[in-house]
Amino acid sequence: MDMQGTRQLGVTQQQAWDALNDPEVLKKCIPGCDKFEKGAQDNQYAVGMAVKVGPVSAKFTGKVTLTDIQPPASYKLAFEGQGGVAGFGKGASSVSLVPNAGGCELAYTVQAQVGGKVAQLGQRLIDGAAKSMADDFFKRFDEEMQARYPVAAAAAPAADAAPAPKLGWWARFLRWLGFGKSTA
Template structure:
């Protein structure tokens, strides 16, 4: 399965990169996210609860970042397992491009899935993935507005909260959640 898209963010490229590398921001913004933990250099473990139609499961996954070009792009390789509900694995290429209104987050995802969740049907899976992505972006936009009230003020003001180095960007978590959902749906097909 393949998916691509983009989203305009009302913050600078650096502000988006920093927030997307803050596990606390990601945990708050990813629907159903239970935990995000670093397991090594550019490696993370994620636990996320997902419900697609009659199938719900807690997925445990791993993420490995490659080709990191801060604050512009990276490749995210991921695997997730929801036990009897299914599994998914794949990769995503993510970019942050500066724009007049802030920056644009772009992504291209390739994934495969298996298990019961694939039997739910592609339409339902696509709908849940779209809903989760919209929910993430809404939460992320709200978090960015709280941290950076106005673009002019945000550029002049110091960052309000320290951002841990070596974190996973939020857009990576979004992509992981979307890919896991799509993978589960594809596998149940």
């Protein structure tokens, strides 16, 4: 499985770097993660997480090792995990942060291999689950950054936000009266 993408983050490059190297932040943001701790060696982490791909659910344990660390711009990581009879996963990833006017852009690539029952499910199901996990991670990461750095997140434009439509005087009047306001 190969996956790549970019995400605009509404925080500075340094703030994003700090968060991406904080085991507590990663534990909160990685779907199903219940353990993300410093390992025995420098730049190594012990990881535990529950994963569900189609009908197969498993608890994976493994490790993540960071290499080619260039603070606060980039690093590479290698990961491997065992899920018992469900199988295994291993692979490599690269992450880079580039500052820009809106904060910084995070770019990533992932190459992974799976084996065991998980591999028997088919590539489309595996790719769909991986994309869903990545989307969930970035949603959680964005929320964590907004909670940690509310001023920076509020100042940055939302990547998916469309410009607000201009309202005529009648629509503004109706809003002023309370019509059309969300109750959420």
